[in-house]
Amino acid sequence: MKMDTRKQQVLMALITDFIATAEPVGSRTIARKYEMGVSPATIRNEMADLEEMGFIEQPHTSAGRVPSHMGYRYYVDFLMKKHSLSNREEEMIRRGYEDKVRDVGQVVQRTGNLLSQITSYAAVVVRPRAAGSFKHVQMVLMNPGSAMVVVVMNTGAVHHRIIEVAGGITQSDLDTISQVFNAKLQGHNMDSIKLTLIKEIYFELSKHRNLLDLAMYLIKDSFDLDGEEKIYLGGVFNILNQPEFNNVDKVKTLLSLLEQEEMFYSLLERNTDPDGVTVRIGEEINRDEMKECSMVTAAYRIGDTQLGTIGVLGPTRMDYARVVSIVECMTRNLSQTLEKMSRGWK
């Protein structure tokens, strides 16, 4: 069977209506409300075809039809019309970035709040991992045997951790290492540090044999900031307003899943599309507990460096057209703001 224009129209009408009402849609509703110019009986025939093709399904015999995941996918890929943001929405976004900000983390978090408020779904934001380039390192001896390492990145991110050091190490030893590191590493990103610069540092510190071990350890361990991603989740309660979550069990499984931060890394990592918005529908998320949810995600960046991902999590019945536009717009705004913040920090 082939998809023709009228089938597309019917599918479009059905999905639009279902997104708005959350109720199974019957043939008469489509015929009447969407002015198809044909009778309900004709629509019924088309719907039977669409069902056979797998785009819609019937919850039970005497109910209307509901889009299947495949139906949503077809809608997102081919039917969906671009939604332009209302003035109110534009205004909200613009004002969200007006306030003065202290650091990158704050901007990103505020983005999450805004995103969940505007869309009325949950927002997921992955904060910058160890992206950007090295700006400064400072080591502070906390007590004999342990020191605080603080690394400042050009993105404005600050990482810190406590490490053990040999008992004999003094603050001035730490200063020596810091100086060498700051001189050699500034402007390099973490990957190139590991590969090319170790030899130079080795040479530089050769007159301080006792510090070499510590310096190498630092590069190997403390600068390995991969574990530092931070997930921010906002507006989860929004999602509970959706009628598909009026069942406590569903809420429970969803929430217990959302508390496992690690899950999101694998989920969002697969967001390979380097620019543009990715839509993942129901089963495509590959998580049984989320087969009734969809995610709309996009990456944000400073210049060419991808910093992290923002996204919206809602029921499969979400208003894709609107959400995609909003995510697009917010990613643009966020990237711009970050760029503005970082201009010159290189």
Add this chain to the structure above:
Amino acid sequence: MKMDTRKQQVLMALITDFIATAEPVGSRTIARKYEMGVSPATIRNEMADLEEMGFIEQPHTSAGRVPSHMGYRYYVDFLMKKHSLSNREEEMIRRGYEDKVRDVGQVVQRTGNLLSQITSYAAVVVRPRAAGSFKHVQMVLMNPGSAMVVVVMNTGAVHHRIIEVAGGITQSDLDTISQVFNAKLQGHNMDSIKLTLIKEIYFELSKHRNLLDLAMYLIKDSFDLDGEEKIYLGGVFNILNQPEFNNVDKVKTLLSLLEQEEMFYSLLERNTDPDGVTVRIGEEINRDEMKECSMVTAAYRIGDTQLGTIGVLGPTRMDYARVVSIVECMTRNLSQTLEKMSRGWK
């Protein structure tokens, strides 16, 4: 009417049973299950008295009785027996602190996870605010006109923020200020910095007139870290397992409340009891949305400095005896661990 021993026994039995079953408790259940040695009819008389006194109430005419907030309060204050932790629980707590840790924030967060796992309720943890004493400051010029200020505290906490500086300020200017600050401020806490040391710094920097403004601004603004508390919430979905939350509306109001972090500051601030555990029941939280919840909280500290608060949030029908013991035990362990971490960092 006066509270006598048998009334206490009845109240005790009723609360114990209600905590276990979440069902209104009838006279027969108490007489039979708790071997009171009297008939249900007698229990009925006692229950009528207890109701008149306000300790228990009846959801509807032909149901058993349920503890009132006043009843819980009496139970917590006078009746509750100390619950000793099972080996399994002790073991879990002990092992939670075994792993090596990188910084204070991590320990505190892990405590929250553990707390919610063991109790099966939600855990609330307020991370250290600007407690402890000043250890080190470092300023990094990010670009002409803006600088990163990083402050390290003796508690192992690291605060950072970006500030605007005059265009002419160079990295070596920043280093000058840092040096003065580090020399003068080390070991002082934030409060005494504001009061006593400004003059000394003023004097010290008088030969660098151009830096004075910046230095004063730093003290006034960047060291004012009050906004830096961080709430950690864990195991919220646990609370949904409680039968009192099998209603989606209740879940929604609770969740939307929990997303407002600010609320917790005022809630936990009033935890005036400097050591020991505070129990706040239902309406005592002073939040209409939480009148069916109770909180068990306690402060944790390094030495004499109170750093923050940990707590458990559950339904009023929570197992107070058990939760109080667990919170007590975890606070002790947490304080010890932090103390161990910080030994010598002064």
Add this chain to the structure above:
DNA sequence: GTTGGCACTCGACACGTTAGAGTGCTAACA
């Protein structure tokens, strides 16, 4: 290819009935 008509299915809802749990009261008992 389109349409109207008709029989059929199924869930939602309202209603009445029943079973069971628990109470309050009263009268008898120690």
Add this chain to the structure above:
DNA sequence: TGTTAGCACTCTAACGTGTCGAGTGCCAAC
């Protein structure tokens, strides 16, 4: 005077029944 058994009463939860309406599939007619 405190305790107990018995009894009538109340209320909820659960179940079964009947009705209504929405929606379908199919068929014959246009």
